[in-house]
Amino acid sequence: MGPLLAPDNRVFLGVGGSGKSTLARHQSYGPWPRVIICDPNAEEAHAAGAIVVSDQGELPAILATGEPVRICWRGFDGMGEEKGLDWACRAAWAAGDCLIVWDEMDFFYPFVTHTSWAYKLWNAGRHQRCRVFAIARSALAIPRTLTRNMTRAMVFHTQEPSDLQLLSGTRSKPGLIGPEAAVAVAGLKPYHAVDWQRGGAWTVKRAPFD
Amino acid sequence: MPNDALEQMIAESPALAPETDTGAFAGGTAPAAFTPPLPDAIKAMVGQGVFAASRLACSAAGVTDLDGQEVVVLTEALSGVLKFYITPDMDERTAAWLGLGIAAVSIVVNRKPLAPVNDNPAPAPIHENDNPSPNTVTLGDGTTISA
Numbered sequence: 001m002g003p004l005l006a007p008d009n010r011v012f013l014g015v016g017g018s019g020k021s022t023l024a025r026h027q028s029y030g031p032w033p034r035v036i037i038c039d040p041n042a043e044e045a046h047a048a049g050a051i052v053v054s055d056q057g058e059l060p061a062i063l064a065t066g067e068p069v070r071i072c073w074r075g076f077d078g079m080g081e082e083k084g085l086d087w088a089c090r091a092a093w094a095a096g097d098c099l100i101v102w103d104e105m106d107f108f109y110p111f112v113t114h115t116s117w118a119y120k121l122w123n124a125g126r127h128q129r130c131r132v133f134a135i136a137r138s139a140l141a142i143p144r145t146l147t148r149n150m151t152r153a154m155v156f157h158t159q160e161p162s163d164l165q166l167l168s169g170t171r172s173k174p175g176l177i178g179p180e181a182a183v184a185v186a187g188l189k190p191y192h193a194v195d196w197q198r199g200g201a202w203t204v205k206r207a208p209f210d
Numbered sequence: 211m212p213n214d215a216l217e218q219m220i221a222e223s224p225a226l227a228p229e230t231d232t233g234a235f236a237g238g239t240a241p242a243a244f245t246p247p248l249p250d251a252i253k254a255m256v257g258q259g260v261f262a263a264s265r266l267a268c269s270a271a272g273v274t275d276l277d278g279q280e281v282v283v284l285t286e287a288l289s290g291v292l293k294f295y296i297t298p299d300m301d302e303r304t305a306a307w308l309g310l311g312i313a314a315v316s317i318v319v320n321r322k323p324l325a326p327v328n329d330n331p332a333p334a335p336i337h338e339n340d341n342p343s344p345n346t347v348t349l350g351d352g353t354t355i356s357a
Binding site: 055056057059060061063064066087090091093094095 | 212213215216217218219220223224225
C-alpha cells in the first residue's frame, strides 16, 4: 500500500471532562489495523478493549507480529514521559499503517522537538500510513511547529482568554481556527464541539461524531 | 515478513524483569519508587546553611538564635524536602556549584564584626608620683629601692 494521499493529524481540545478524549476514542476506531494510545494517566476507558503495555520491549514485539491490535501504552512510569512518547512514536513509525493517540499533550508538548519521533511522525507519518490524534486541554499545548500540518481540530467549550486568543488570532498573527469559529467555541453547549477542517470550513457538532 | 525497525527496537529493550510477588493485590499499582536520602556531605552543608540563615533571620526578627537541637530538627526536615530536588542524577557541576553556594553563604553569614579600629589613639595619661615600676618601693624618707 502506498502512503496516505494527505496527512490525517487531528487535534482534540477542551477542558477536563468536556468530552475530548471520548470523542478521540470514538474516532480511533477506523480502517487502520493498529492503534497505539499513549495513556500517561492510566485511564480505564483507554484500556477498554486494548492490550495494556508498560514494558519497553513488549510494545515493538506486539507490533512485530503484524496482527491488527489496539494497544494502551503506559510505559511512562518506567521510561519517563519524554522517552516513553518517543518510543511509542518510533514504534508507530516502524510498524506503519497505524493510528497513534497522544493523550495529555499538555504533558508532552515540550518533548516535540525537531529531532523527536513525534515531530517526524506528525509531519511525515503519512508516508508510513500513520495518523496522529493529539488531545490537550489547552490550545497552547499544540506547538505551532505542528499546527501547520494539522488537518482537523475538534474544539470543545473554553473561556480561557489565552486559548481563545490563540484560536482566534490577532491582527498580526492568524489564529488556529479563525475569529468566527473561536467565538463559536466560547459559546458552545456541553458536549458540543467546533469541527474545524483544513481549509477553514467549520461546523458545530454534538459529540460523538465521526 | 520481519520488520527490521521493530526488531531493532526489541533488541535495544532491556530484558523483562522476572516477575516477583510484591504482595500487591491484583490490579494494584506498583509501590512508589524509593527516593534516596541526601548524601551526608550535602546534608552537612544544609546544616551549615540552616544555622547561618537562622542566625540572619533571628537577628532580623529580633529574637533569640536557634539552639543546637532546633537546628538539627530543621535540618532534618529541610533535607527531607531537598532529597526530591537534589537527586543522584543531578549533574556533578550543578551539585558542585550548589555546594559552593551553600558553603559560601554559611561562612559569610557567620562572620562577626570586628571592633572598630581607632587610627588616632588618645595619648596615655601622665600621673605624677606614679611608681616607675611595680618592683620599686619608695620609702617615707624619699629613698627608692628597686628589686
